[in-house]
Amino acid sequence: MATGTATLDVVPVTEARASWGDALRAVRVVWKRELIRWSRNRTRILTTLVQPVLFLFVLGSGLASLLPRQGGGLDFRTFMFPGVLAMVVLFTSIFSAVSIVWDREFGFMREMMVAPVPRSALVIGKCLGGATVATIQGTILLSLAGLVHVPYNPLLIVTLLAEMALTAFTLTSFGVFAASRMQQVESFQVVMQLFVFPMFFLSGAVFPLTDLPRWLDVLTKIDPLTYAVDAIRRAILSHVALGPGSSNLAHPLTWGHWALPTGFELGIVAVVGLALIGGAIAQFSRAE
Amino acid sequence: MIASRIDEALPSLEADGGARPAIEARDLRKRFGDFEAVRGVTFDVMPGETFGFLGPNGAGKSTTISMLCTLLKPSGGTALVAGHDVVAARAEVRRRIGLVFQDTTLDDYLTAAENLSFHAELYGVPKHLARQRLQQVLEMVGLWDRRDSITRTFSGGMKRRLEIARGLLHSPRVLFLDEPTVGLDPQTRLHIWTYINELKRREQITMFLTTHYMEEAEYCDRLAIMDNGVIVVTGTPEELKAGIGKDRVELRTDDDELARRRLKEVFGIEAAGGDGVVFQVEHGEEFIPRLFASLGVGIRSVSVARPTLDDVFMEHTGRTIRDAESSGSGIRNNPFVRAQAGRR
Numbered sequence: 001m002a003t004g005t006a007t008l009d010v011v012p013v014t015e016a017r018a019s020w021g022d023a024l025r026a027v028r029v030v031w032k033r034e035l036i037r038w039s040r041n042r043t044r045i046l047t048t049l050v051q052p053v054l055f056l057f058v059l060g061s062g063l064a065s066l067l068p069r070q071g072g073g074l075d076f077r078t079f080m081f082p083g084v085l086a087m088v089v090l091f092t093s094i095f096s097a098v099s100i101v102w103d104r105e106f107g108f109m110r111e112m113m114v115a116p117v118p119r120s121a122l123v124i125g126k127c128l129g130g131a132t133v134a135t136i137q138g139t140i141l142l143s144l145a146g147l148v149h150v151p152y153n154p155l156l157i158v159t160l161l162a163e164m165a166l167t168a169f170t171l172t173s174f175g176v177f178a179a180s181r182m183q184q185v186e187s188f189q190v191v192m193q194l195f196v197f198p199m200f201f202l203s204g205a206v207f208p209l210t211d212l213p214r215w216l217d218v219l220t221k222i223d224p225l226t227y228a229v230d231a232i233r234r235a236i237l238s239h240v241a242l243g244p245g246s247s248n249l250a251h252p253l254t255w256g257h258w259a260l261p262t263g264f265e266l267g268i269v270a271v272v273g274l275a276l277i278g279g280a281i282a283q284f285s286r287a288e
Numbered sequence: 289m290i291a292s293r294i295d296e297a298l299p300s301l302e303a304d305g306g307a308r309p310a311i312e313a314r315d316l317r318k319r320f321g322d323f324e325a326v327r328g329v330t331f332d333v334m335p336g337e338t339f340g341f342l343g344p345n346g347a348g349k350s351t352t353i354s355m356l357c358t359l360l361k362p363s364g365g366t367a368l369v370a371g372h373d374v375v376a377a378r379a380e381v382r383r384r385i386g387l388v389f390q391d392t393t394l395d396d397y398l399t400a401a402e403n404l405s406f407h408a409e410l411y412g413v414p415k416h417l418a419r420q421r422l423q424q425v426l427e428m429v430g431l432w433d434r435r436d437s438i439t440r441t442f443s444g445g446m447k448r449r450l451e452i453a454r455g456l457l458h459s460p461r462v463l464f465l466d467e468p469t470v471g472l473d474p475q476t477r478l479h480i481w482t483y484i485n486e487l488k489r490r491e492q493i494t495m496f497l498t499t500h501y502m503e504e505a506e507y508c509d510r511l512a513i514m515d516n517g518v519i520v521v522t523g524t525p526e527e528l529k530a531g532i533g534k535d536r537v538e539l540r541t542d543d544d545e546l547a548r549r550r551l552k553e554v555f556g557i558e559a560a561g562g563d564g565v566v567f568q569v570e571h572g573e574e575f576i577p578r579l580f581a582s583l584g585v586g587i588r589s590v591s592v593a594r595p596t597l598d599d600v601f602m603e604h605t606g607r608t609i610r611d612a613e614s615s616g617s618g619i620r621n622n623p624f625v626r627a628q629a630g631r632r
């Protein structure tokens with residue numbers, strides 16, 4: 001036992017004033033915790049990557065054999081690549097966000113809730129942390145680009161990183177917002193079944209969104225992930241040589257006859273993200 | 289004995305620049321739906337004092353702590369902690385308190401040192417002080433050597449000690465300890481109390497703790513006994529015991545049920561139920577011969593003891609704390625308190 005060591009002086013650190021510094025520090029420390037936890041969990045890093053790889057090479061190759069491939073046409077796996085990037089970002093983001101429910105279950109949440117920092121800082125730190133982790137995972141998958149004929153072009157990579165980061169931020173905010181209303185770990189399953197999987201399948205990640213039945217078309221346009229996937233796909237396709245037979249896969253997303261500009265699509269994703277993080281902050285500040 | 293305790297408390301009062309209580313609670317209440325968990329508690333805790341809440345499961349101890357540390361909003365009454373209102377000046381209160389919750393609140397994926405650094409940053413401890421302070425508190429709880437171990441690998445007692453270290457890291461004025469030893473083996477409990485007593489000696493800190501272990505309540509300078517959401521009595525452990533003036537008699541008989549009935553008929557004494565026959569009586573030793581003469585039930589063994597805090601509890605609530613525990617039924621649907629159910 002460590003009795004008899006130097007006496008503990010009373011350090012008057014607790015009198016510091018509330019400030020922006022406090023809030024920024026809280027954002028940073030919550031963000032850092034998220035990264036540490038991610039780096040400690042190897043199985044999680046692997047499992048969230050295995051599924052997209054299976055989708056890309058097993059499902060992707062299988063579906064590719066259904067399509068008539070004309071000379072110089074777009075490889076179906078190239079078409080799916082943006083979808084699986086979105087997929088890894090989606091599942092990593094949600095997984096990070098939902099750890100809030102675990103934090104609550106195992107008490108760590110209270111350690112944060114009683115700290116003398118604004119709750120909004122905790123939420124922002126969490127969202128940025130989850131977004132960072134998801135972007136890193138997306139980047140790992142991005143390293144496979146060459147296998148599906150996507151060139152390692154610096155400009156393309158920077159664009160994709162930025163787009164993935166924005167998508168990750170919005171999706172983490174969605175997850176945090178959902179988690180802020182969840183009391184039980186079991187509710188996580190419900191959110192996955194009810195929102196996350198539909199969001200993924202409706203996003204155009206695995207099939208082109210052209211010539212869909214009306215009802216399905218409407219649903220895909222409601223899904224915010226659709227706009228993220230399309231923006232990523234536009235970036236990739238602009239660096240891939242398109243042959244004549246690929247037009248069906250390469251169609252841009254439209255509202256009626258208006259082909260949405262990429263900037264507009266990213267704007268939608270950003271607005272949705274900000275609305276969700278705002279909602280999450282309101283939830284957490286209210287809780288008492 | 290009582291006088292000397294008051295003397296001990298005095299220097300810290302002066303050092304704090306006046307006799308302003310560290311905690312002032314006035315008619316504090318908390319209602320959950322139509323159930324009132326805390327029904328108007330009023331007490332003061334002086335700076336430097338170790339004040340304990342003693343009470344059975346569901347008495348409202350944790351709820352009271354949650355209100356004092358700003359996690360729950362009182363539904364009535366007021367409370368000042370370190371001079372600040374727990375509703376109006378939440379941030380001010382939070383800055384000045386340390387907390388050790390009833391259930392663990394460590395991050396299992398982080399190391400001991402990482403858990404503490406996280407805390408230091410959240411509380412704005414300057415970097416250069418934080419490192420030195422981190423070593424101090426970890427050495428104090430004997431975990432400095434384990435600072436780089438992931439806390440998932442810690443035993444219950446180590447986790448508890450780490451949480452106490454964390455609660456102290458930012459040098460709070462008031463440290464709240466909610467059942468600091470619950471679920472631990474007796475030896476570890478003793479260790480934790482060694483640290484807490486050590487702390488009292490070394491740091492100028494006010495401690496508010498809850499427990500339902502009678503032996504531990506004895507360590508407090510002052511106690512409030514809580515039952516069903518109200519404080520039934522407050523005082524130093526000595527005062528409380530002296531106030532009883534009765535001895536505790538425990539009988540083993542051939543027929544406890546009959547013995548209890550006879551006690552009531554012959555001597556007018558109400559005995560508590562449960563294991564054996566337990567009651568309080570003045571001048572216990574002199575009472576025993578009369579008991580043998582008139583009880584009319586075979587007595588297997590008798591023990592007479594000076595009053596304990598358990599007797600104090602019984603005197604004021606009509607139950608032993610163990611009875612109160614076993615009959616206590618709590619709905620724990622609060623996300624904040626839910627995890628504690630598993631610990632018991």
Ligand SMILES: Nc1ncnc2c1ncn2[C@@H]1O[C@H](COP(=O)(O)OP(=O)(O)OP(=O)(O)O)[C@@H](O)[C@H]1O
Binds near residue numbers: 617621623
């Ligand atoms: N959020 C809540 N909603 C409803 N009831 C609650 C809530 N929190 C606590 N209670 C109830 O309030 C009462 C007091 O609970 P509290 O946790 O304060 O008791 P305690 O004295 O700390 O008991 P223990 O020794 O078991 O920790 C219990 O009956 C409990 O079920």
Ligand SMILES: [Mg+2]
Binds near residue numbers: 349350351390466467
């Ligand atoms: Mg409790």
